[in-house]
Amino acid sequence: MARLTPTSYAILGLLAIKPWSTYELTMQMSRAVGHVWPRAESNLYQEPHRLVAAGLATAERRLVGRRQRTEYSITAAGRAELDAWLSEPAAPTVIESETLLKVLFGNRATPEVIVGHLRAFAEQAESGEAHWREIAHDYIEGRGPFPERLHVNTLFWVLLDRWARLRADWARWAESEVATWPTGDGPRDREAVRRLLARALEDGTSLPRSTDVGDGRADG
């Protein structure tokens, strides 16, 4: 019996809400949980098998016409396991971003290419934002499933909403920055970039103004 992974607990957590078929579990994952614990569909289909093998869930097979449908339910042992995991320390939160990787090596690319990546990044963030808004709106109007989960979901949505906005705002700011870069291999104004960076790290709440706005300050 293999040890449990966070993926196991993600599924177990969903099963603690109500029994689901594997297909429903994949849908639930793409609705919310998957935004902080993204896993491939094939993996989500395997996980309930492991939970059943470990005695943390049970499988009930039914027939819908000639097609089978397996519904998984959590067991008492499963709930105990989930609750124990909840109070253990969590692994660090990480980002995985091919876009940021390309920005980091973007000194080898043309400004147009970088701008293309930044726009796609912003669009992805905005469609994520729209996704939360839609789900959250149902709850605001008193609809939406599992109202007993509203308080924890709200904490979750607020973070993901702010993260989506941060990405969109940053991408727009970065685009305006890239626009100030000299084309080709011309020399850059490193002094201006340094000032920008200094301002960015002092300034707390919003993104720094672009290098080309205002006249910077008399650098001491």
Add this chain to the structure above:
Amino acid sequence: MARLTPTSYAILGLLAIKPWSTYELTMQMSRAVGHVWPRAESNLYQEPHRLVAAGLATAERRLVGRRQRTEYSITAAGRAELDAWLSEPAAPTVIESETLLKVLFGNRATPEVIVGHLRAFAEQAESGEAHWREIAHDYIEGRGPFPERLHVNTLFWVLLDRWARLRADWARWAESEVATWPTGDGPRDREAVRRLLARALEDGTSLPRSTDVGDGRADG
């Protein structure tokens, strides 16, 4: 010859700056690149082998005393491959967060447990922020390696810095929210949470004020 992964390009991008030993590559990854493309050390040791097999890098073995040290350099084919990759579309940016997973299922845990997770989350974000500040400070003062990379690094640091602040601020806000939750299984004021959520999604720049601050509004 297996196909290249983003990890291959991350290493290739570093090799495009200068030749490194594998150990130095792992150090560079933990310094910056690894914050947006986190990979296990063992994987970082394997990747240069694949690059050499694909003709994208060369390995030069030297001896330091009796210990060998392999330094990898990018080839012309490697640079071409890297540049081609840079203009291809990037995969979506994702978050992986065990903490958020625990918050989502936190309705099963005690407020104390959740607060513990939120504090650890804030601390992790703050130490990340300190890390950027330290690196960026060198550049602001005109020190720091590879000054020709300053412009792309600045875009990168600004996003990671804002993300770190967002996490720390959110965690503090969330902690104050959790403090308003009734202990045990007492009934929750769902109306208040709904108002909070509505405000959170309207309000743009900062985190919403807590439910217990002010008296909410006369809900229409």
Add this chain to the structure above:
DNA sequence: GATTGATACTCCAAGTTGGAGTAACCTGTC
């Protein structure tokens, strides 16, 4: 001369991906 930390790797079982493949059900349209 011993300890500690940095440098320099290898190995492997098990978790995970992502795409391909299969098939039945359901709804609406012509």
Add this chain to the structure above:
DNA sequence: GACAGGTTACTCCAACTTGGAGTATCAATC
């Protein structure tokens, strides 16, 4: 009543990745 297109319900597998364990040597400090 047939067909299309979308939804539900899975399996399979090669290749990628993890994370911990293991093995050394080098360099600086006490």
